[in-house]
Amino acid sequence: MTTQTTPGDARLDNSAAGLAVFGDWTLGHYSRLQATVAHLRGQLAHGTAVDLSSLGALDTAGAALLVELLGAERLEQLANTADLPSERRALLLLLCRALAEAQDIPPPRRLAALEPLAHMGRAVTDVCRHSLELLGFIGLTLQTLGRSILHPKRWRITALVAQAEQTGLDAVPIVALLTFLVGAVVAFLGATVLANFGAGVYTVNLVAFSFLREFGVLLTAILMAGRTASAFAAQIGSMKANEEIDALRTLGLNPMELLVLPRVLAMLVSLPILSFVGMLSGILGGALVCALTLDISPTLFLAILQSDIGVQHFWVGLAKAPLFAFLIAVIGCLEGFKVSGSAQSVGEHTTSSVVQSIFVVILVDALAALFFMEMGW
Template identity: 45%
Template sequence: MNDHSSEHVLTVASGDEGLRLSGEFTVWTLPYLPAEAASATRIELSGLTRLDTAAALFLAGRRDGGAQILGLSDSQTKLVETVAASIPQRENTGRGAEGFRALLESLGRTVIRALVFLREIAEYLGRFLAALGRAIRHPSDFRLTSFVHHCQETGLRAVPIVALMSFLIGVVLAFQGAAQLSQFGAEIYVIDLIAISILRELGILLTAIIVAGRTASALTASIGSMKMREEIDAMRTLGLDPDMVLILPRVLALIVTLPILGLIANLSGLIGGAVMSWIELGISPSMFRYRLLLDTSVEHVFVGLTKAPVFALIIGVIGCHAGMKVGKDAESLGAQTSTAVVNAIFAVIVIDALFSVFFAEVGL
């Protein structure tokens, strides 16, 4: 039986033992195969004069289906083997682990991701310290203008929200403390409650959380957008070190401004507590000030502000790390921004807990 196209000829002979093909077996003649070719158990191809990849794909499929492919030359056999090796393999869709094994697998993957993240954070921390050391040795390499700009962005612009938040926290502490302590006739101790809570923990912790949400996202977005536009690659082409230009000014600005924001938060929180104590308990501002100076040790201020540079360092490093991880699409930018905020806030809370344990152990 002869099947013709306009320029190509394929001859197909059917027999009891299968099919015999001769002529040109190509993408042009492949549609003219008889229906029994899809189920033939033996295909004789010694008469082929031409074989292309489309026909070779058909032969590879029939061979995998158990058919005998006979009569191919060495070059034609290599072509079929090459095409067969290029066929993508279907992924295993079998049922995965279940029950306790699935739980262990998920836990293991989470631990591995956490360890990889910690390694990357340690790498970026080292890059920041290396850039800081270089700036100390060569002050002319330090980007002072960029540093001042980021101090304004991360510090000065955050003052209103930090002050308002701390003022309201002081109001809440005074109100709730008064409601509880008045049951025992110990209203005067609400001053101690406000002072210790704000100066030691809440002032700097809530400030760090606000900065983590505000600044970590800004760092990721600014560096990530530069990564998307390939500006960082252009910096390296021009001989500029991204660690000196991007990471060092941003992280150093956070380290400088966060303790200042912590002081503002402490002062604002104490003012809020004093106002509510005056309104709710009738404690005058002069009495509030007297009790504050009498019973509150400077150690509480020291404990709170000691955490600020550490919080700032980890927030800055996490934000810069997430920015450098951004890919070429906007979806990656959004995902990394969200991840940076969550990781920064989580890290701040964990580090604060570690500080609390440490200061309790040393007696501060």
Template identity: 50%
Template sequence: MSTTDDPKSATDLRVDPEHKERLLARGEWTLANVQSLSAEIKALAQQASQLDASEISRLDASGAMLLDKLCVQTGQDISDAGLAEQWHTLFKTVAAISEQQLPEDEAPPAWSRLLAGIGRRTVGFWQQSLLNINFLGMIVHRLGRSVLKPGRLRLTATVWHMQQTGLNAAPLLILLASLTGAVVAYLGATVLKDFGAEVFIIDLVTFAFLREFGVLLAAILLAGRTASAFCAQIGMMKTREELDAIRILGLDEIEVLVLPRLIALMIVLPLLTFIATIAGLFGGLLVAVLSLDINLATFIERMEQSVTLQHYLVGMFKAPVFAAVIALVGCLEGMRVSGSAQSVGEHTTSAVVRSLTLVIVLDGLAAIYFMEIGW
């Protein structure tokens, strides 16, 4: 197959009419002719055992890859094929790279790919853990410096984030907690009515919200609502190079952006936990009074007997920890945004998923710990 009408400038691969066991390569073996040359190699490579590349007038990386493939199929070294000296360096470079790649018919088996995937994820998890520890160390250092020099704290930004993350989230949290309290009461009544012990739904709702549901509902709401907001805000600032501007002004982006969000969340999450607990108890109270014929005095008396400071502290101890996790994950993912809208979306999703996962895992570990110590 020729690319021009002049036989001297033709680009093709053909069988030498005088020596049928030899292939003649000529012309410009470049990217523009790769498709036609690939078809000719596939058709002719099995018909000969020798190669003559002396008539190749131009060669690029794409042509060198085809020529290397042809040398492998014919079993001939390029030094014996008569390739012009000026193309030897390019050919050897491309051939060296090609040797490092596995042919398609020698792809690794499925078990090898599975182990490789596990290895990559393990290394990724380890690197992410080191990054989290490094970021946590930076936060502790900046927080300690701000405590020693209170003038460095940005109170206005902290109060603003308290409003955005706490006050604005309270109505939705009250709705969710009260409905959850009602559902827990209904489910408890469904089981306990067979034993004539509907009164114990008061203990169930009280224990559930004081120890678990109050703090967990508040943390889950903030993980979905606030972690994504922190990541998107800081990520968009990074895409607009506002973080670089902060550094140029001689400011610390951790003190300016991260600490106000962290402090605000650590203040408002315990308050939201208290609000969620009260709302959940109120939802259970409505179900008990309106549907289960438990009067208000009985509910309050039974709740006073069940509630102890110990149960309340179990839930409140977890609130600052969950707040720190949510704030740090959201801010860290925002700092990792690379500069595109797609990166902002990916890291925002990662912030929500990781914060939710960590909150639930930590809650499970805390439940086991407090159970083991008898709380």
């Protein structure tokens, strides 16, 4: 048989007498020894004699390679019979027995009935982790905002105006159209149901009350969550994938001041204005349906609106807009910063930003409705 050698102190000789193992089997020679083991393992017959008497230094990494080459059971027999120092024999026996016991341990049984509970536990863990990340990012945003307010030279007025145009001005048509149609639908349903009780005139109260307190700001916030939060996540995520954010940090620029604050402030300005537009459009849609189906003239509609609907309902609805705007912008920016670098990651976090924004908006709106109801506002 020809002799197999490897560079360095770790070598294997395959002589006529069998396989001779000598040299230092240590972590420093692991890559060379691993290649040698992979080469010899396919050529080594089951009954080939093995000589371990010339084995040099040995550590756990080298012993693991010997187990891979010879097998745990055979190496244990050789360690007991070969002329080896006591410490090397003890290491080989300990490793062989540990691997043999590990193979004897059966894999854990997974009950199918517990899989839904495990999935639920993972989901709860993910929700808690996302909540902590969101709270931390909110704190970082507020800290950056407070620090920037004291330094007017660091304000990004151009970026703020550009973001306000994209998030606010460009969204006016879709917000107005959607709320107008929803207002018409609400008025039509109210007129259909209330007419059975001879109370069709109260459709005016239904439309005004629902749009001033809830639908105006809620529909606008949901639209902005789908339109703007996804845009924020995609824009920042693409910059993260192209390593542009790392370049900004290299230049000494703060991504929070440059990317996050203009978007957050633009949303804080745009969403209340869009909510006001949504309220007016929804009431206008309801007024049109009332005029066509209930013969309630616009003059009578405005008179009922002025006499029966208090201005506090308008302020209750509008007060929720800045909170929704801040949460939508922060979630969109946070998901953008989470992008790992691939196009798939950009799509996943863009979708996640929309889902999280809509969920948070509806959750906060429900809590605010309960609070205002208990306060009697």
